[in-house]
Amino acid sequence: MGTRDTICALASGAPPSAIAVVRISGPAVYEIGALLLSGGLPAARRGTLTRLSDRDGNLVDEGIALFSPAPNSYTGEDTLELFLHGGPAVITHALAALTSMADVRLADPGEFTRRAFEAGKLNLTQAEGVADLIEAETLAQKGQALRQLSGGLSATYSSWRDELMGLLALVEVLIDFPDEGDVSSDVAEPVRNRVAGLIKDVEAALGDGGIGERIRDGFRIAIIGAPNAGKSTLLNQLAGREAAIVTARPGTTRDVIEIRRVLGGQVVWIADTAGLRETDDEIEAEGIRRARMTAEDADLCLLLIDASDPGAPPPLPFPPPKGIIVVNKSDLAGSGVLPASDFIICAKDGAGIEALEAGLGTRISALAGSVESPVITRARHREKLTRGLAALASAKAALDQELGFELVAEDLRLAIREMQSIVGEIGVEDVLGAVFSRFCIGK
Ligand SMILES: Nc1nc2c(ncn2[C@@H]2O[C@H](COP(=O)(O)OP(=O)(O)O)[C@@H](O)[C@H]2O)c(=O)[nH]1
Ligand SMILES: [Mg+2]
Structure with missing residues (x-):
């Protein structure tokens, strides 16, 4: 492999922060210690108060340096970590001072871990x-x-x-x-x-x-139903913002619009879809095709039914526990009998939404717990x-x-x-x- 570049990067979060951790890995760590740290490279694995200067001798900052010699470091290489004050100017000056050294450059994303992998410290799944x-x-x-x-x-x-x-x-x-x-x-x-x-x-x-992937990438809930049932209104309620366009005109939603929430301790993507109906409109027809696909892929599928127009709701395409019937527009429900449902809500003013969220959370968390330690x-x-x-x-x-x-x-x-x-x-x-x-x- 020969001699390698030495890489450096800010390892802690975006400045300003109380402390910034600047990480350096590679053979130039010795040179950096000798030339840029007051008192030289500190003893191995011992936090040491030091001053970092640039090559012209200007003080960058005062902080703690931690030296982990190869092979006992995260990357398996000589590694130096500097704990500095977390201001943007300190960080910029520190990285400029480090990269002014020969064969020292800024790290690419994931490069420290890639080096750890190449050194056999971690396998790929780790x-x-x-x-x-x-x-x-x-x-x-x-x-x-x-x-x-x-x-x-x-x-x-x-x-x-x-x-x-x-x-x-x-x-x-x-x-x-x-x-x-x-x-x-x-x-x-x-x-x-x-x-x-x-x-x-x-x-x-x-x-x-697919439970392991769902825990990592998010579970999926699809909202489907006839045009005007209030699907977009419900999505906006769940999002707490106007994510989807709501109008009284049927056929408004064409694309699948998704929002992200945490429900039942899990990341969940909730999708609003085009209303299911016969249509000659090419774009709307494509929207309906996507709605069906989204429902197919989802872990839970909410069929929304308009209480003021329960007429002939589209059939629930999935049996429970995936299929869930939600009656909307409870404010407009007349004295007639409502269709059997799992939840009754008024998406417009939010009534029943909390119970719906709790119910969805329970179902999602049961799904997540259905497989122990997914492979x-x-x-x-x-x-x-x-x-x-x-x-x-x-x-x-x-x-x-x-x-x-x-x-x-x-x-x-x-x-x-x-x-x-x-x-x-x-x-x-x-x-x-x-x-x-x-x-x-x-x-
Ligand atoms: N009265 C009443 N109107 C609602 C309710 N939810 C939605 N709407 C109205 O129903 C119409 C269609 O809503 P929208 O969310 O666009 O339905 P979608 O086609 O299923 O997405 C809009 O005029 C909404 O304001 C509700 O709970 N009560
Ligand atoms: Mg809509």
Whole structure:
């Protein structure tokens, strides 16, 4: 790898703040200590009061320096952390002083963690856990990210990989000694059983209802119903602002409009959709198609019914618990019988909204709790695991039909590769950029 650039960045939040943490990682840490810190580089892992100056000897600030020599640091490289006063001018001056040194530059987003990954301090799912932990807004997201960071997830994938490696070794023996009839049948049967067992485990992980991804990315609630039922009005109530246009004209909402809330301890995206009706308008028809797709994708689907016009409400497309009937415009309800419903609200003045929110929160939190410790927390994991499962199914078919152990071995190798790429052991150059570029600078 040769000599590397030394990277530096503000690691703490946007200034002004009480304290700013400036992080430096790479070989130039020694030079920086010698030239820019009063008293030189401090003793390892000992917070030391020091003065940072620029190369012309102008004082930047006074603060604490912490030196973590390689390999016992986050990145595995020599690392220096400076705890300075968190003012914008201090930070600008500090970064200018540091980058004036040879081979020192500002870090790219996620570059410290990328170096930690490259040094083998973290695997890829753990690095993803770091990013998720920083972005976690709910306790559920935080818990999931911490579990991922501490290796809970990679342990599952690694155990599958190890199991597959063991099977591959057995199958390779069968390829090498094809004529030992007894050996083949003795070994083939257990291999088949273990492949079948793995298929079951992977299927169970994939069939988790996407709960891990939902906890991370947000659950989805769709509001659907006839035009003018008050869907946009309800969305605005839930948003606490005028997110969607409300008019008395049916067919106003065409695009899907989403707002973000925390309900039941979970991040939730609530979508307003175009009213469902027959239409000749091309744009409205597209809106209705999107409304149907949004409802399909959602975890909960609210069918809104107008109490003043309950006539023939569109049928609830999903049974409970996903489908929920909400009667709106309770203020206009006559003496007639209202349709059976889960909630009755007046979206216009907000009556019943609190109860609706509480009810939705209860349902979302039940959904989130329906799977204990989901194995999949990102679409990336699901995609790889799905491919791994296909390879396992193909290995199983080859065993069942006695197509030859070469084919079985090839399928097992494919499955191993997918498991390894989830935790970042192989073939990950293409995903590294995507994973790390979404970190914040300084992490
Ligand atoms: N009286 C009454 N009018 C409402 C209520 N909710 C919505 N509206 C009115 O119904 C009309 C259609 O509302 P909108 O939210 O645009 O319906 P959408 O087509 O389902 O999105 C507007 O004139 C709203 O002001 C309500 O609870 N009571
Ligand atoms: Mg609307």
